[in-house]
Amino acid sequence: MIQVAGIDELRHHVATARNAGQTVALVPTMGCLHRGHRSLFAVARRQSDFVVVSIFVNPLQFGPTEDFDRYPRTPEDDAAICRKEGVALLFSPEPETMYAPDHSVVVEETSLSRGLCGAHRSGHFRGVTTVVAKLFNIVQPDIAVFGQKDAQQTAIIRRMVRDLNIPVRIVAAPTIRESDGLALSSRNRLLDHDTRRRATVIHHSLCAALESYRRGERDAGRIRRDIVSRIEEQPSFSVEYAAAIDAGTLEPVSRLRSNVLLAVAVRTGNVRLIDNVSIA
Numbered sequence: 001m002i003q004v005a006g007i008d009e010l011r012h013h014v015a016t017a018r019n020a021g022q023t024v025a026l027v028p029t030m031g032c033l034h035r036g037h038r039s040l041f042a043v044a045r046r047q048s049d050f051v052v053v054s055i056f057v058n059p060l061q062f063g064p065t066e067d068f069d070r071y072p073r074t075p076e077d078d079a080a081i082c083r084k085e086g087v088a089l090l091f092s093p094e095p096e097t098m099y100a101p102d103h104s105v106v107v108e109e110t111s112l113s114r115g116l117c118g119a120h121r122s123g124h125f126r127g128v129t130t131v132v133a134k135l136f137n138i139v140q141p142d143i144a145v146f147g148q149k150d151a152q153q154t155a156i157i158r159r160m161v162r163d164l165n166i167p168v169r170i171v172a173a174p175t176i177r178e179s180d181g182l183a184l185s186s187r188n189r190l191l192d193h194d195t196r197r198r199a200t201v202i203h204h205s206l207c208a209a210l211e212s213y214r215r216g217e218r219d220a221g222r223i224r225r226d227i228v229s230r231i232e233e234q235p236s237f238s239v240e241y242a243a244a245i246d247a248g249t250l251e252p253v254s255r256l257r258s259n260v261l262l263a264v265a266v267r268t269g270n271v272r273l274i275d276n277v278s279i280a
């Protein structure tokens, strides 16, 4: 596996792969890699010849009071995982490589990014679209793989490539969970033992909502209230939002139907966790 931190070096290796006729996939991550990331690498490997993984904790997508400094970083373990997963090139730039001190251009999606996480994390998605657009320009992949766990992010990236005519095919990969249902997340390791155990309530509340739907419940308001009350029964858990949204437009719906996502963001202590399930 090739490991680089510089853009010229990365471009050199990607060009060599392209000259050999290989197709290129990019999987952008913030590191602290887990089975969820690994599943994205496997999707990328199946659909391309040369898999590039980027690891960059992007300062631009963290608000001033958010967990940029606390965000877990495990560079050695990450490199070992990438090597084992057949990643061809690991790109781990320093912030100064990605952002000139006087950088002043951003990419902003102005519709899908307003609600849900965007309503609670001002500037977050502007940071995401800016860094992903930069990574697309740097790597120029054929495809890029994103997780459905971050459903809003994936929808925004799809919109960005559509609206800016970026020639990258976006592939969404399903959410990978622990055996007790908790969606894998780098932030899970910030939870203490007891909170981690109780965090299963997030997925269980969504499963209970799906079960209500199967029994005939269609009222989105009632379903949302049930999700909130179930999660907030747990001491120290508070729901930032619980939403029923159209999977494509991310617009709230009042009646449940297929192609609707039930999405939540939950705070416990100073950790924020998100999850969603889809009504088939």
Ligand code: AMP
Pocket (backbone or CB within 6 Å): 028, 029, 030, 031, 035, 036, 037, 039, 040, 145, 146, 147, 148, 149, 150, 173, 174, 175, 176, 177, 183, 184, 185, 186
């Ligand atoms: P992150 O490192 O958290 O920025 O995530 C990098 C990519 O991995 C994003 O496209 C996420 O949606 C995806 N991802 C994170 N957690 C999971 C998971 N549990 N299952 C599938 N994909 C995930």
